[in-house]
Amino acid sequence: METLFCTLTGGPGDEEIYRRAGEIIRAGGLVAFPTETVYGLGGNGLNAASSAKIYAAKGRPSDNPLILHIADIAELAPLVSEIPAAAKRLAEAFWPGPMTLIFSKSSLVPDETTGGLATVAVRMPSHPAAQAFIRAAGVPIAAPSANLSGRPSTTSAAHVREDLDGRIDMILDAGPSDIGLESTIVDLTGSIPVILRPGFIGRERLESILGTVDIDKTVLTKPTEDLRPKAPGMKYRHYAPKAEVTLVEGETAPETILAEAARAAEAGKKTGIICSDETAVLYEAPAARLREEGHSLCVFRAGSRRAPETVARKLFDLLRQLDAEGIETVYSETFAEGELGMAIMNRLRKAAGYRILQAPPAGDNKEEKTMIAIGCDHGGYALKQEILQHLAKRGLETKDLGCFSEASCDYPVYAKAVANAVASGEAEKGILICGTGIGVSITANKVRGIRAAAVSDCFTAEATRLHNDANVLCMGARTLGPGLALKIVDIFLDTPFSGEERHARRIAQIED
Ligand code: TXA
Ligand code: MG
Numbered sequence: 001m002e003t004l005f006c007t008l009t010g011g012p013g014d015e016e017i018y019r020r021a022g023e024i025i026r027a028g029g030l031v032a033f034p035t036e037t038v039y040g041l042g043g044n045g046l047n048a049a050s051s052a053k054i055y056a057a058k059g060r061p062s063d064n065p066l067i068l069h070i071a072d073i074a075e076l077a078p079l080v081s082e083i084p085a086a087a088k089r090l091a092e093a094f095w096p097g098p099m100t101l102i103f104s105k106s107s108l109v110p111d112e113t114t115g116g117l118a119t120v121a122v123r124m125p126s127h128p129a130a131q132a133f134i135r136a137a138g139v140p141i142a143a144p145s146a147n148l149s150g151r152p153s154t155t156s157a158a159h160v161r162e163d164l165d166g167r168i169d170m171i172l173d174a175g176p177s178d179i180g181l182e183s184t185i186v187d188l189t190g191s192i193p194v195i196l197r198p199g200f201i202g203r204e205r206l207e208s209i210l211g212t213v214d215i216d217k218t219v220l221t222k223p224t225e226d227l228r229p230k231a232p233g234m235k236y237r238h239y240a241p242k243a244e245v246t247l248v249e250g251e252t253a254p255e256t257i258l259a260e261a262a263r264a265a266e267a268g269k270k271t272g273i274i275c276s277d278e279t280a281v282l283y284e285a286p287a288a289r290l291r292e293e294g295h296s297l298c299v300f301r302a303g304s305r306r307a308p309e310t311v312a313r314k315l316f317d318l319l320r321q322l323d324a325e326g327i328e329t330v331y332s333e334t335f336a337e338g339e340l341g342m343a344i345m346n347r348l349r350k351a352a353g354y355r356i357l358q359a360p361p362a363g364d365n366k367e368e369k370t371m372i373a374i375g376c377d378h379g380g381y382a383l384k385q386e387i388l389q390h391l392a393k394r395g396l397e398t399k400d401l402g403c404f405s406e407a408s409c410d411y412p413v414y415a416k417a418v419a420n421a422v423a424s425g426e427a428e429k430g431i432l433i434c435g436t437g438i439g440v441s442i443t444a445n446k447v448r449g450i451r452a453a454a455v456s457d458c459f460t461a462e463a464t465r466l467h468n469d470a471n472v473l474c475m476g477a478r479t480l481g482p483g484l485a486l487k488i489v490d491i492f493l494d495t496p497f498s499g500e501e502r503h504a505r506r507i508a509q510i511e512d
């Protein structure tokens with residue numbers, strides 16, 4: 001079969017494309033289309049033969065039910081036997097959007113679409129192209145993710161082509177998916193709502209509407225004979241690149257990842273490391289050295305820990321990239337299980353086939369708490385108190401060297417005290433605050449060994465650690481709100497020095 005490939009521009013030319021796509025669906029054919037989560041492989045959800053075609057095109061087991069996609073809330077009632085009050089509230093809050101709800105099905109929905117279940121999954125996507133396509137078809141669209149069964153879901157039309165070219169009638173291209181992970185699935189057929197698959201809409205947001213929401217146990221751990229997932233699709237091997245993926249957890253994960261990856265590369269395997277933008281500097285220079293020695297070790301950045309949505313958007317593309325580059329073995333960092341983090345880790349654990357390596361705890365010297373010296377003048381007093389609280393919450397030890405009230409005082413006294421504490425090794429890093437951050441930085445930089453940076457934005461906070469190995473952070477209480485100041489503190493404390501030769505050389509020149 002020849003697959004028609006159509007690029008949507010958002011302009012008037014799209015009308016004709018939607019019209020043809022609608023015709024294909026009504027004639028029983030299959031059309032891959034963009035949604036805000038991932039690309040879907042659509043067929044007429046009320047036609048058993050269309051659903052059978054979807055299973056065949058994907059190579060998907062036919063007991064794995066499909067989601068019905070609608071463009072208007074009025075299309076829901078005919079598909080379900082009942083709309084619980086909780087569903088109404090969730091739909092009001094999150095539809096159209098990346099959320100799928102499970103209902104008891106009506107007789108209108110064929111068993112082939114629901115894999116023989118008495119329940120049906122329904123979602124109203126927010127992507128304008130998905131809505132226009134569903135409207136043009138005039139029927140609910142049954143659509144799984146538009147990938148071959150077992151492969152990562154597709155987040156671009158190029159991915160869809162890679163998997164399904166020649167197997168379906170049409171592919172609609174509207175660029176890369178915005179979210180990049182499939183919808184959150186919520187089962188409302190029991191007494192307590194249950195998340196069957198985590199997604200962009202996290203537990204907290206669901207609980208803000210519904211009260212207590214449970215999570216299917218297999219979302220967090222490996223399904224077993226006794227512990228079966230309630231969403232049939234979650235039991236299959238999923239998202240799996242050809243490479244053997246190992247997740248590495250624990251305090252010393254970067255060291256373990258580097259050691260294991262280097263060992264695999266030296267043993268002749270094409271090896272990859274998946275890490276965050278923040279930690280990439282720990283791997284990139286050693287990987288380059290190994291490549292110079294003729295070994296194969298590539299570092300793949302998944303996105304920023306400070307912006308999990310960037311990791312979600314990139315993850316499936318990255319898993320496909322591993323295959324494209326013929327990577328055989330991969331060691332991956334893990335990500336914090338926040339709202340979106342739970343969805344990211346759920347997919348990563350599956351991609352790894354639940355292969356998880358626990359990195360050993362840090363050695364004795366590392367277990368000592370990091371000591372931060374802090375000081376300010378009267379203008380920085382209030383902000384210093386906030387930063388102290390923040391550092392305490394982070395479990396860091398602090399040495400507060402004053403001042404201790406808002407009474408007028410001279411900043412050099414405190415700037416020198418903090419600079420001396422850092423220069424003598426009593427504290428690992430220092431933080432200084434005055435009205436603008438300038439007076440304290442000028443003072444601190446007079447002390448040998450101190451590299452004090454006046455910082456008022458996140459980019460500079462990161463760059464001055466990576467490039468200058470700055471050891472004292474100076475901020476202006478009058479120029480920064482507390483929110484931004486705390487972000488800058490976190491970046492300053494968490495970003496390692498890059499260790500690059502040119503930067504190390506320049507730093508050495510400072511003290512010449
Ligand atoms: O974001 C998404 O949900 C994407 C886009 C295309 O909308 N679709 C998607 O579909 O991810 P699919 O088929 O790849 O995943 C659907 C999941 C499967 O794990 C399936 O088992 C589960 O939903 N599911 C479908 N109907 C169900 C039902 N009645 N009860 C429990 N789980 C169901
Ligand atoms: Mg899927």
